[in-house]
Amino acid sequence: RSRMYSHGNAAVPRDDAQVLQVVGQISSWAWATRAAVLQAAESLQQAYVAHVSDDEALIARRNQLAEVEAAQAQVIASDWIPRAATELFNA
Numbered sequence: 001r002s003r004m005y006s007h008g009n010a011a012v013p014r015d016d017a018q019v020l021q022v023v024g025q026i027s028s029w030a031w032a033t034r035a036a037v038l039q040a041a042e043s044l045q046q047a048y049v050a051h052v053s054d055d056e057a058l059i060a061r062r063n064q065l066a067e068v069e070a071a072q073a074q075v076i077a078s079d080w081i082p083r084a085a086t087e088l089f090n091a
Helices: 017-050 056-090
Strands: none
Touching: 017 056
16 A cells, blocks of 8 residues: 655655665564573473472472463563554654
């Protein structure tokens, strides 16, 4: 479709360097957030699996790692997702 405003860096948005930069940035934030969440999910799964063992030290280590990685993923997601939405609507 054509532009909704009178000027830009290209004839169509798909060729506009500024639009492409925003799309690339949002894509990177989404990729990194997904990676962090999947890593946290894997740690949570390992903590769950450890609970069937009798190894209290293993259970404690897995729980601690799961808590830390879940918190890290939460920090990333709670910062980057709203930022991505803002960038999208400001583009």
